[in-house]
Amino acid sequence: MLLTAEKSECEKNQKIIVSRDKGSSCQHRAINDKGKSDVRQYQLDGKLVVDETCCDYLVLNDTAKSAYFIELKGSDIRTAVSQLEVTERRFRPELKGYAMFYRIIAKKMRTHELKSNTVRKFQDKYGTKLQYATEKMEERI
DSSP states (O other), X not given: OOOOGGGOSSOTTOSEEEEEXXXXXXXXXXXXXXXXXXXXXXXXXXXXXXSSOOOSEEEEETTTTEEEEEEEEXXXXXXXXXXXXXXXXXXGGGGTTOEEEEEEEESOOOHHHHTSHHHHHHHHHHGGGEEEEESEEEEEO
């Protein structure tokens, strides 16, 4: 079991959880209103998961039973979608009962990438559970 409380990179009731790569302007800010929810954050790619490519971060709201898969990207949205899929498959057994959400924060969003078959199929499958933004995303979890 990789997703233990001891491996979390944030405090149990942390109010703001920031996911960002060093040297990149892309970031995801998860807001835990007044620190009421139990939350966890994991840096996956290259830290917790080293044997395959996966998304960069996973933020969990254990109180609401929601999981946020976060990929920070330069501009390759098709690869980001692939990384989200791989990560979800890998961690699904540990996240039974959790609602899954997918976030892509990219430095550049190219229209032809967003309209590619890969991205459209993922969007059709998950609808509003997939959201993407340029540079920064902030949301209440």
